[in-house]
Amino acid sequence: MVVGSVRRERAVMSARLALLLLGAAVMVVPFAYMLVTSFKPNALVLEVPPQFIPHHPTSANYVQAWTSNKFEHYFFNSLTVAAVTTALSVLLSSMMAYAFARFRFPGRRLLFGLLLIGLMVPTMMLIIPQFLLAKHLHLLDSLSGLVFFYTGGTLALNTFLLRSFFQDIPRELEEAMVVDGAGPWKRYRRLIMPLSRPALATVAIFSFLASWDEFVWALTIINDPDKRTLPIAIALFQGQHSTSWGLVFAASAIAVVPVIAIFIAFQRQFVSGITSGALKA
């Protein structure tokens, strides 16, 4: 009886693992195939049957992707935009979150309600008026136009996430600082911010990746080839060299690898960020 149940448990676990492995293969194979293709010479990317391990792997696509078409330049455009957006968004949203979490003031419910509306309205719906606004503010065709709208677009979600974290910081700590005569700014700087590093990391990672990957807004307002970001460059690679799949995927790999590295390094923050919104809602 006992032996039977152990055997049964083993069988269940094996079935579980087998199913999960099958699913994992479906998740990974497209990425693996992309990497394989990026190491193939261009003549072989559409060969039938496909070579799953290239007979003559070449790094030519990577060299060409990185050196041609100012790709390096686009990489640094993306990096700059994402870094500045992240810094601004973390600063502004943590300040707003502090106000919502720790102060009672007239208009608080109204302002928070407006913020929630911003959280619900998908960004794509606003692209036409945002375009007209950017035109009016002379922000078309500039990296600051990207930063300005990316930062504004991330504020609602970041404030929402940080607020619920700030609310869990014990009030006694802040009261102790009040006793020492610390004003609101000092409490925010010296107490709330240092105690919220994990939440700030989550928010920073989300903001960074959101602007690193953003495509549609950049496609819409950037015309000047010097101002392109990586996603635009990759999509145009595909347009310009419609058959150079090796090149497209070498460029894609260059853009994706940092993202995956960040994700694997900061998994805990990711999971907590994604689920805290859902489980608290």
Place this chain on the structure above:
Amino acid sequence: MPPNRLTDFSNSSSPSVRRSAAALRLREVSRSRIGFQERAAPYLFLAPGFFLFTLVVLYPIARAFQISLYKWALVPGVASDFIGLSNYSRAIHDPIFWRALTNTGVYMAVTVPAQIVIGMAVAVLLDARMPARAFFRTIYYLPVVTSWVVVSLLFRYLFLTNGGLINWVLHDGMHVTPHNVDWLGQRWTAMAAISVLGVWKGIGWSMIIFLAALQTVPRDLHEAAAVDGASAWRRFRAVSLPAIRAIVAFVFVMLVIGGFNVFISVLLMTHGGPLDETQVLLTYMYQQAFSFLDFGYGSAIAFTLTMIVLALSVAQLRLFRRPGEVG
């Protein structure tokens, strides 16, 4: 804390200082200054962020509706004509709008249930003491963190008619199809390919939320049901599912909203073609606005969509809000 504070405190004579002992000790700083500082603080903290948020998000929401009421003239100095709801009635009589709406609906009908069912299945499989759990979670989540641009180009390559991996597997490998399928060249096969991408990219997200929710279900409930001889399926139906119903509803609403937002994959895989056959609402809106420069009509489509999405979100908040939220 310097000891003289305490003596200062004992000398305190101001009766109207707030009741908390902490606030009482702030006597040495003028009371009105502190009061003003503390009252102004939230507004000062909010000001810069809220200004940007208003400019970039709130103002455009109002503006979207306004633009949709005009035959919008892009040329500076030329007045736009106010045409009331004409852009909306134009949508109602536009067969491509209806096709785009249908395609969006089909995309949702396929991807939403698939993401919920498969995401839930993976979450249930992972919700146990087992080896390599973190590894699996990471693998299933990889497509979620990868940019839409990259995966859309990747799936376009996989679904190529000649030389694509999918046709090679189906035709040359398994002989399921008699010839290579022109996946992206026809309406329904293209929508199928786009939906496959949507499901593949989205499973990890629903999985991770379901997994977190399942872990909040008390273990002893499960064990009690198991002792009573309930099968795994019954335990899932009777114990887990009722406990995480609100989360399932949340994921459902978010996925429906996500379905309305399908855009980059369609743009990069078919560009809405051939001949507008695979247009979805957002590709059609984008084409009207930025290819044909018809901002009024584009805004009408966008605003219709915004209203649908807002109604869904509010319904979700109303139905599943928990106590303790602001408001």
